[in-house]
Amino acid sequence: MLSSSASSALTPAATAATPAALPLLTQDYSAYTAADQHVWQLLFDRQMALLPGRAADAFLAGVQHIGFTREAIPDFREVNPRLRELTGWELVVVPGIVDDAIFFGLLADKKFPATTWLRKLEQLDYLEEPDMFHDVFGHVPLLTNPEFAAFLQQLGAAAQHHRHQPNSLELFTRLYWFTAEFGLLSQPDGLRIYGAGLLSSHGEVKFSLSEKPTRLPFSLTGVLDTAFEKDKFQELYFVLESMPQLPESLAELQAQLAD
Ligand SMILES: [Fe+2]
Numbered sequence: 001m002l003s004s005s006a007s008s009a010l011t012p013a014a015t016a017a018t019p020a021a022l023p024l025l026t027q028d029y030s031a032y033t034a035a036d037q038h039v040w041q042l043l044f045d046r047q048m049a050l051l052p053g054r055a056a057d058a059f060l061a062g063v064q065h066i067g068f069t070r071e072a073i074p075d076f077r078e079v080n081p082r083l084r085e086l087t088g089w090e091l092v093v094v095p096g097i098v099d100d101a102i103f104f105g106l107l108a109d110k111k112f113p114a115t116t117w118l119r120k121l122e123q124l125d126y127l128e129e130p131d132m133f134h135d136v137f138g139h140v141p142l143l144t145n146p147e148f149a150a151f152l153q154q155l156g157a158a159a160q161h162h163r164h165q166p167n168s169l170e171l172f173t174r175l176y177w178f179t180a181e182f183g184l185l186s187q188p189d190g191l192r193i194y195g196a197g198l199l200s201s202h203g204e205v206k207f208s209l210s211e212k213p214t215r216l217p218f219s220l221t222g223v224l225d226t227a228f229e230k231d232k233f234q235e236l237y238f239v240l241e242s243m244p245q246l247p248e249s250l251a252e253l254q255a256q257l258a259d
Helices: 034-050 057-066 076-087 100-108 132-138 146-161 168-181 202-208 220-224 245-258
Strands: 090-093 111-114 184-187 190-193 214-217 236-240
Touching (some): 034 202, 057 076, 100 111, 100 168, 146 245, 168 236, 168 245, 220 245
Parallel strands (some): 090 111, 184 236
Antiparallel strands (some): 184 190
16 A cells, blocks of 8 residues: 555454444553654654645644644543543544444444554555554544534444445445545635545645546545545545535435435
């Protein structure tokens, strides 16, 4: 993979079929070494130098709200109380990529699955699976935004509700992928990124806003008709006009599935 751009959710793993069956894990903060803290600093500094003017205002505000800094790898014992206070969400520790059905069930419960391992210095730009820089730095800031957090919870609940309909999980996965992971947003002051797969990837931040990829106005039909790339930069991104398009698109998908 070219970047830390994969979702934390989207490749089935050999895990049990219900969230209740997930192992109860915690972040062992004392296990992080000085080298780990150094890698966090490098990653944080590199992204935060790049993101102003490129990341959505809601994301940059979220970094402030949650209190992420270059000084230390986020401690979930500090992140979770803050997140619960802001939007009712919390991080739950998972060993790696989780099954789609489990993933959406967690979202429905306002639980975001996160790994706790951090890439090594020699892996700054190349990861086979998402690490905590993706899961935590990429996703958590927008989980502090009530509007976006509500959309993600509703997406999880809707996917769970329709999970027994043939192919429905793939449709919810595409909606998740082209919004929460790789979404772009048209702000009054220009094109911005809100997808975590982009925000945690130094290379794809620049690529997604360059002249190279195709960018289309966001539409549910467009998203549902588009297969996505897991192991390389996306060739196509969808651009929201405004955040309310997210719940609107979800309602549209649910209406289609109810027909
Ligand atoms: Fe992700």
